[in-house]
Amino acid sequence: MNDLVALHAPIADALAAAVRRVVDSGWYILGPEVDDFEAAFAAYCGVRHAVGVGNGTDAIELALAAVGAGRGSRVALAANAGGYGTTAVLALGAEPVYVDVDEDTATLDPALLDRKTFDAVLVTHLYGRLADMAALRTVADAHGAKLVEDCAQAHGAARDGRVAGAWGDAAAFSFYPTKNLGALGDAGAVVTADAGVAQRVRRLRQYGWDRKYHQVAGPARNSRLDELQAAVLGAKLPHLDGWNARRVAVAARYAATIEHPKLTLPDVAAPSHVGHLYVLRTTDRDALSAHLRAHGVPHDVHYPVPDHRQPVHGGRFAGLGLPVTERLCAEVLSLPCHPALAPAEVDRIAAALNSWAA
Known part of the structure; x- marks a missing residue:
């Protein structure tokens, strides 16, 4: 289904240089490579903030938590996207509210969403197709609900000049190796235009700290994008x-x-x-x-x-x-x-x- 050896062969020198740079630096967690990739990926998505995390499912969970979803919240989502969103919703103690999808696009149907009761919406851009975000945004706003994008299959998809990740209150990306932009292992990110959401994700990805050993937010976890994966992703992003x-x-x-x-x-x-x-x-x-x-x-x-x-x-x-x-x-x-x-x-x-x- 994929040939990552052939994909990487033309950029093998750049990947090797990225790995060597990290090994030689002696800094392997939340260092300059993560900072650089976060800035580059935020710019690519057309938003102000990107926060690297351990994987795409953590990204969904942390994005939902950062916009206020939690125990008892009702999160609307589709049921045909592999269960990753449901896993994140249940991990938060929230209630999944399943909504049927459009026959032609296989993505969340805005008209059917409007009939549900929910506090947040998780929209998956399935198979690489950007969902009808303008309509879904209108419905979410009418219900006073936050909207989170699951962009794990849609890196770079765009409509009307807006890229996947720039439509919601927050968006989750996976960089699993077979994704359109893939790491050499598990990796993910949350992107957002909202500084407050970005700050909450940064705290929740690392024990709820606002500074070392000082916990102010929770429930939190340890989910950090490491320097090696950030360096690899930075080398691959231009392609x-x-x-x-x-x-x-x-x-x-x-x-x-x-x-x-x-x-x-x-x-x-x-x-x-x-x-x-x-x-x-x-x-x-x-x-x-x-x-x-x-x-x-x-x-x-x-x-x-x-x-x-x-x-x-x-x-x-x-x-x-x-x-x-x-x-x-x-x-x-x-x-x-x-x-x-x-x-x-x-x-x-x-x-x-x-x-x-x-």
Whole structure:
């Protein structure tokens, strides 16, 4: 599904220099590399503040906490995004309020959100597609609710000149290695235009300290972006837009070469979609998966079990129906879509799909 060796090969010297710089510095946690990357990434997102944390799920939790969500809060979110948002909401002691998604975009439906009661909204930009943030912002404001973006799959996606991360009261990013901007391990960040939110995240990521050994905020945790990952991300950030363009080009080649009546292809159009995943739909996914395995084509399902149907909840959401979410989770299938994918490889995958005798 990804080829990180091929992706990194052209910038291997820059990555090695970044790692060597950190090793030689003797400073490995919350030092100048983190400061530099936070400043660069905030500027890239068009906001004033970025706060590096340990991973993307921590970023969601800390972003929600920093805008006031906590025990007893009702957080509206979609149920088709892999469970990461739900994990963060439950960790806060908050209540997930699941909202169905739009059939075409697979992102939170503003009209259905407006029918719910909630204190905060977590919007996931799924598969690389920027959700309808203008409409969702309007609904959140009408309900007096804070809005947090989950941008883990949408680094660089933009609409009307505003980049993912610049629409909400706060936004969470993951830099897991396979993301559009990935580290060499786990890493994440919260970005925001609000100095107060940024200050709360900075405290909550490190024991609730306002200065060393002086705890003023909580419940807090230890979730810090380390110097090595910050240096690597700083070396990779200048390449992000080019890599995104190559992802979108892969998606365009799929769209031009896949011709099968039982497949529904996604609309991957820059700049609002940055091609993190190429997710098609079919009502006969198991048969298609078997066919692709027989032809040696990597593929995956993002995501097969909606959050409200996960076994961990028992019968808590047994009476909740999310028909679009449930249908999408039963039909989606992801093909390889990454910057190192060669045109010939795309054509081979398309040929395998077209040969499926459904």
